[in-house]
Amino acid sequence: MIRLPHLFPAIARRAAPAWALMALAGSVTAQAAEEPARRMGLNPPASSYGQMFDDLFMMITALISGAFVIVLFMLLVPVIRDRDRKWGDGTGKPSHKASFDHGRSLHDKRFTAVVSIIVFFVLDASVLYVTMKDLREGFWNIPAPDTPDVVKVEVLAQQWAWNFRLPGTDGEFGTADDILTLNDMVVSVNRPVQLNMTAKDVIHSLFLPDMRLKRDVNPGAINEAWFEPITVGTYDILCAELCGFAHYQMHAKVRVLSEADFDAWVQEASILALAAHDESDTEAQWAWDWKE
Amino acid sequence: MSSDHIHPEPTTFLRKHVFSVDHKVIAKQFMWFGLIWLLIGGIMAMMIRWQLASPGTPFPVLGPLLFPATGGVVDPASYNMLFTMHGTIMIFLGLTPLLIGSFGNWCIPLMIGARDMIFPLLNCLSFWTLMLGGLVGFYSLFVPLGATEAGWTGYPPLSTTVGTQGTGETYWAVAVFLIGASSIMGGINYMATIIRLRAPGMTWGKLPLTVWGLMFTSVLNVLFIPVIGSAMLLLISDRVFGTSFYEPASIMSGGVGGDPILYQHLFWIFGHPEVYILILPAWGYCCDMLSFFSRKPAFGYRVSVGAMGAVTVLSALVYGHHMFTTGMSAMLGESFMLLTMIISVPGEILFFNWLHTIWRGSIRMTTPMLFSLGLIFVFGLGGLTGIYLATIGTDIFLHDTYFVVGHFHLTMAASALFGVFAGTYFWFPKMFGRMMSERLGKIHFWGTIVTLTIVFCTMFVSGYAGMPRRYYDHTSAAYLQDLQWLNKITTHSALLLGAFQLIFAWNFIKSRWWGKLASENPWEVGTLDWSTPTPVPHYNFKQIPTVVTGPHEFSNPVLGEDRDWISQTEELPAGA
Numbered sequence: 041m042i043r044l045p046h047l048f049p050a051i052a053r054r055a056a057p058a059w060a061l062m063a064l065a066g067s068v069t070a071q072a073a074e075e076p077a078r079r080m081g082l083n084p085p086a087s088s089y090g091q092m093f094d095d096l097f098m099m100i101t102a103l104i105s106g107a108f109v110i111v112l113f114m115l116l117v118p119v120i121r122d123r124d125r126k127w128g129d130g131t132g133k134p135s136h137k138a139s140f141d142h143g144r145s146l147h148d149k150r151f152t153a154v155v156s157i158i159v160f161f162v163l164d165a166s167v168l169y170v171t172m173k174d175l176r177e178g179f180w181n182i183p184a185p186d187t188p189d190v191v192k193v194e195v196l197a198q199q200w201a202w203n204f205r206l207p208g209t210d211g212e213f214g215t216a217d218d219i220l221t222l223n224d225m226v227v228s229v230n231r232p233v234q235l236n237m238t239a240k241d242v243i244h245s246l247f248l249p250d251m252r253l254k255r256d257v258n259p260g261a262i263n264e265a266w267f268e269p270i271t272v273g274t275y276d277i278l279c280a281e282l283c284g285f286a287h288y289q290m291h292a293k294v295r296v297l298s299e300a301d302f303d304a305w306v307q308e309a310s311i312l313a314l315a316a317h318d319e320s321d322t323e324a325q326w327a328w329d330w331k332e
Numbered sequence: 333m334s335s336d337h338i339h340p341e342p343t344t345f346l347r348k349h350v351f352s353v354d355h356k357v358i359a360k361q362f363m364w365f366g367l368i369w370l371l372i373g374g375i376m377a378m379m380i381r382w383q384l385a386s387p388g389t390p391f392p393v394l395g396p397l398l399f400p401a402t403g404g405v406v407d408p409a410s411y412n413m414l415f416t417m418h419g420t421i422m423i424f425l426g427l428t429p430l431l432i433g434s435f436g437n438w439c440i441p442l443m444i445g446a447r448d449m450i451f452p453l454l455n456c457l458s459f460w461t462l463m464l465g466g467l468v469g470f471y472s473l474f475v476p477l478g479a480t481e482a483g484w485t486g487y488p489p490l491s492t493t494v495g496t497q498g499t500g501e502t503y504w505a506v507a508v509f510l511i512g513a514s515s516i517m518g519g520i521n522y523m524a525t526i527i528r529l530r531a532p533g534m535t536w537g538k539l540p541l542t543v544w545g546l547m548f549t550s551v552l553n554v555l556f557i558p559v560i561g562s563a564m565l566l567l568i569s570d571r572v573f574g575t576s577f578y579e580p581a582s583i584m585s586g587g588v589g590g591d592p593i594l595y596q597h598l599f600w601i602f603g604h605p606e607v608y609i610l611i612l613p614a615w616g617y618c619c620d621m622l623s624f625f626s627r628k629p630a631f632g633y634r635v636s637v638g639a640m641g642a643v644t645v646l647s648a649l650v651y652g653h654h655m656f657t658t659g660m661s662a663m664l665g666e667s668f669m670l671l672t673m674i675i676s677v678p679g680e681i682l683f684f685n686w687l688h689t690i691w692r693g694s695i696r697m698t699t700p701m702l703f704s705l706g707l708i709f710v711f712g713l714g715g716l717t718g719i720y721l722a723t724i725g726t727d728i729f730l731h732d733t734y735f736v737v738g739h740f741h742l743t744m745a746a747s748a749l750f751g752v753f754a755g756t757y758f759w760f761p762k763m764f765g766r767m768m769s770e771r772l773g774k775i776h777f778w779g780t781i782v783t784l785t786i787v788f789c790t791m792f793v794s795g796y797a798g799m800p801r802r803y804y805d806h807t808s809a810a811y812l813q814d815l816q817w818l819n820k821i822t823t824h825s826a827l828l829l830g831a832f833q834l835i836f837a838w839n840f841i842k843s844r845w846w847g848k849l850a851s852e853n854p855w856e857v858g859t860l861d862w863s864t865p866t867p868v869p870h871y872n873f874k875q876i877p878t879v880v881t882g883p884h885e886f887s888n889p890v891l892g893e894d895r896d897w898i899s900q901t902e903e904l905p906a907g908a
Contacts, residue, residue, distance in 0.1 A: 143631035164673035171725035249798035260580020
């Protein structure tokens with residue numbers, strides 16, 4: 041049998057972990073250098089509540105980094121300081137004796153309790169408080185039914201496309217001037233966009249990374265969501281719930297127009313929709329009564 | 333009391349090595365079974381990562397054999413099959429048999445001083461039901477109309493005939509059901525054994541923490557596996573008999589019918605406890621081993637048991653955090669968020685106790701100790717990043733991205749796997765009578781922890797940048813193209829991580845047959861399993877031992893200068 045020790049000189053053997061690390065670092069660097077376009081984090085938020093996510097993420101990052109540093113410290117100090125340096129040398133004597141402590145004194149129990157309470161309030165309760173406040177202002181703050189200027193969109197997801205329906209100039213869904221688009225959601229900047237979503241076949245999930253929005257789109261039920269774009273531009277829509285083998289290709293765009301452009305677009309698209317309306321095209325008659 | 337039921341020593345090969353009722357043989361069967369599936373699931377992970385880093389290029393060597401139609405390239409349907417089966421295999425056929433089936437069977441009777449499990453035949457049935465489940469799962473890959481491809485979570489309607497035509501999905505559900513039945517049998521057996529067969533004097537407060545971890549895991553298995561079993565039965569019914577438990581009517585035609593969200597509730601009522609089913613035994617081994625190799629008592633024994641118990645109670649009450657984006661009401665979401673935050677407290681207490689156990693110890697840096705220390709590191713990374721996902725405000729964005737993949741791999745996969753490795757290196761000398769190579773073990777440890785940290789921490793970065801999981805090709809979307817460099821780093825580290833596991837495989841095989849012969853108690857610990865001769869005789873204990881001392885009396889000053897440990901059967905010397 042071939043044994044590793046005979047193949048390499050002793051120094052090379054001892055350094056085996058170091059060799060492996062160097063090989064790894066080399067391959068990672070070489071690979072990373074090949075790729076020209078690189079992004080590290082997120083694009084800036086494009087919705088009114090997007091900044092809340094970014095801030096909360098950074099807050100949690102700061103808190104858990106602190107916690108992790110403490111854990112690492114408590115882990116590395118004994119590993120370096122309290123190591124039995126004589127273990128395995130054949131004498132059977134340790135370099136030092138371990139302290140004897142079951143950690144079951146009243147003092148230890150109090151210490152455990154105090155640390156737990158501190159951890160809960162610093163790490164958990166603080167985050168809980170901030171996110172509840174954020175959610176009430178942001179994600180769960182769906183515009184009230186009588187809010188003016190709300191852009192209402194019905195979303196019908198299917199394998200593997202996004203259908204969008206805007207009510208057109210009459211403001212009613214299920215009429216002849218409804219604007220239907222495929223994989224292209226058109227909305228206005230600075231106006232809340234309210235979504236009513238369902239799916240034709242399996243579960244999908246509407247994911248707008250730049251808006252910091254994700255909501256599942258379930259067949260047989262209507263899910264609501266909202267966002268308010270704050271910058272004009274074109275942003276990506278991805279499907280985030282596995283929906284079959286072309287799941288990865290289920291992309292769409294959301295086009296955020298200026299308010300004037302959006303109004304003009306609705307006017308024009310409604311007229312075109314009215315002209316192209318075909319009652320016999322049952323595939324296109326999928327609207328439902330708006331759910332507030 | 334516990335000497336009456338023991339079965340006679342088998343004489344035929346079949347009764348001795350195949351349909352054995354001896355817990356030691358069954359433990360080894362579970363171990364080989366789990367390791368083989370770990371290898372298969374690991375190769376699947378390599379294929380997934382290969383496809384993600386270099387989409388459309390053939391997977392070397394195995395690719396042309398497995399996917400001849402595409403010349404070795406993983407096609408989208410096969411890709412979905414791969415990550416579905418990777419998850420199913422790793423959880424149900426890799427980690428569960430190793431952590432619970434193998435070490436549970438090995439440790440429980442030996443550590444509590446029993447001659448076997450209380451129901452030896454049920455134990456045998458549990459293994460062979462698992463084998464049947466594994467075979468059905470494997471068969472599901474080769475059936476007409478294709479294998480399963482709905483993810484290991486198998487959400488309907490994608491997993492019903494609406495989304496997946498292939499009968500592989502039905503066989504997958506049958507396999508999960510059978511594997512679940514096997515776990516329930518094991519769980520009942522473990523609980524009854526721990527309750528009924530403890531040696532005289534082995535009070536609840538003298539049990540090694542390993543046994544406590546296995547006890548809580550068994551409770552969860554028995555309580556929550558039936559839930560996934562029922563979910564699978566309804567799914568099979570939908571697929572085979574045309575019912576519509578999970579298939580709704582479309583909203584345009586009135587929207588009545590079944591409810592796909594019902595499945596998600598059933599799945600996660602089981603699914604969240606499942607992650608604790610996998611981690612609790614690993615925590616138990618870690619608690620014990622940190623004490624064994626620091627030559628110090630486990631810090632806060634009762635508090636650790638209480639913390640594991642609290643996790644067991646809370647485990648099913650937090651499951652809703654998997655479903656924040658489904659359209660769950662705000663109040664329900666907030667309740668699940670609060671409960672999830674609360675479960676971090678017992679987790680933190682365990683960290684507190686682990687870190688205090690090693691503090692001012694006299695640490696023997698053996699391979700099992702390295703993996704136990706590594707568990708603290710990887711579980712720290714995984715546990716702390718859980719806060720992002722428990723928080724609805726951040727989870728809305730991070731759900732179903734690579735952030736989640738990184739998080740759950742570090743907690744339930746890497747930590748559980750570190751428990752498996754620590755356990756294997758630790759109990760190997762007693763199981764097989766030979767030592768595993770320490771040098772190879774240390775190379776394996778360092779290689780694993782470095783590459784694994786790079787793999788999953790890179791996933792945090794790409795997940796935060798918005799990369800969705802379960803995508804066949806991230807270069808398909810403009811939004812994701814500039815994140816491809818992160819995919820490459822992950823894949824390169826993952827391939828190296830896979831390569832380092834070959835060192836473990838080699839070490840395992842080499843040591844099994846050619847390793848250095850082990851002494852009876854190479855680690856110098858006092859639990860009952862190490863008081864038996866090596867190899868362990870058929871009856872384990874000639875005389876059922878009487879337990880008088882706790883499992884962690886290391887470095888007790890009354891033991892004197894020459895010795896720092898005492899067997900659980902020995903009385904502590906007076907004079908302290």
